Amino acid sequence: MLNNEKITLMTKLSLYEQKNQKKEIKTSRFFKSDYMLMKMLSSFFYITVAYILALVLWIMYGSEHLVAGLTTTGKFIGIVTVLVLIYIIVTVVYMIFSYAFFSKRFKKIRKNLKEYNGDLKTLHRIQELEYDAIIDELEESEEE
Numbered sequence: 001m002l003n004n005e006k007i008t009l010m011t012k013l014s015l016y017e018q019k020n021q022k023k024e025i026k027t028s029r030f031f032k033s034d035y036m037l038m039k040m041l042s043s044f045f046y047i048t049v050a051y052i053l054a055l056v057l058w059i060m061y062g063s064e065h066l067v068a069g070l071t072t073t074g075k076f077i078g079i080v081t082v083l084v085l086i087y088i089i090v091t092v093v094y095m096i097f098s099y100a101f102f103s104k105r106f107k108k109i110r111k112n113l114k115e116y117n118g119d120l121k122t123l124h125r126i127q128e129l130e131y132d133a134i135i136d137e138l139e140e141s142e143e144e
Helices: 004-027 032-061 063-069 073-143
Strands: none
Touching: 004 073, 032 063, 032 073
């Protein structure tokens, strides 16, 4: 006899595994601190690369004006100071947003995984009940 609850649960679990196997189930191996450290380091790397690329494009675009304006050392130090300050501000703001985003994502993943594990436990209980019922039937048939 088919158990509709078991079939529904197995379908739900299978869909979750197919849809979220790579990102969510693999994330379950990490503590929150490890996950956040990994994501924050990658965010720092990406924002640094993006800033360097933007700086290179800006220098290429205004190279004639930049070279003409850098005739004195004071202007050069001033421009470098402004660029470093902009980098620090952009990096800090980006890291704050990254922390908030990845923290929220981790909480959502944990919630989904708790639900997934609960469904797995329910499925296991259903299968144990079915197994026990089969064993009982076999014992009854042997006694007869």
